[in-house]
Amino acid sequence: MNPPKEAASVHAWHAHVYYTQETRPLAEQLRTWVAERHPAARLGRWHDARVGPHPQSMYQIAFAPEDFPALAPFLALNRQGLTILLHPETGRPKDDHLLHALWMGAVLPLDATNLPETEPREA
Numbered sequence: 356m357n358p359p360k361e362a363a364s365v366h367a368w369h370a371h372v373y374y375t376q377e378t379r380p381l382a383e384q385l386r387t388w389v390a391e392r393h394p395a396a397r398l399g400r401w402h403d404a405r406v407g408p409h410p411q412s413m414y415q416i417a418f419a420p421e422d423f424p425a426l427a428p429f430l431a432l433n434r435q436g437l438t439i440l441l442h443p444e445t446g447r448p449k450d451d452h453l454l455h456a457l458w459m460g461a462v463l464p465l466d467a468t469n470l471p472e473t474e475p476r477e478a
Contacts, residue, residue, distance in 0.1 A: 360445075367444040368423055370430055371409060372437055373443040373463065381435045382414070388433055389416060395427050408452055408465040409440075427457075434459055446474045 374382035399415035406413075418426050430439055438460035442451045449470040463478055 364445045365420050365443040368418050369442055371413045371440040373411050373413045378437060379435055384435055385433060395422055410463050426445050431459055438463060
């Protein structure tokens with residue numbers, strides 16, 4: 356049995372907001388609300404096609420661990436039926452997306468083929 360992982364190993368959080376052509380207006384509204392109410396959050400680019408392990412269009416919201424207590428509930432209460440993948444950043448991308456993930460809405464199948472076990476070390 357492995358020892359428990361410590362919350363201090365989380366250096367950031369990512370929320371991936373998934374949308375379709377039909378639900379993009381809802382995703383746009385949520386994005387606006389996040390920008391207005393959580394200015395420390397970093398809003399990623401719109402990806403109108405599959406990218407990385409993600410099975411459909413999405414954008415990312417990156418935020419610090421200290422913002423989790425306010426931003427995670429905000430997303431849960433205001434997702435308007437959109438699916439959101441919320442995962443920690445611990446330096447282990449495969450585990451973070453597959454084992455440590457929290458889902459709001461439907462659990463979507465991720466393609467882990469190109470997810471590395473660990474992040475490359477910075478020089």
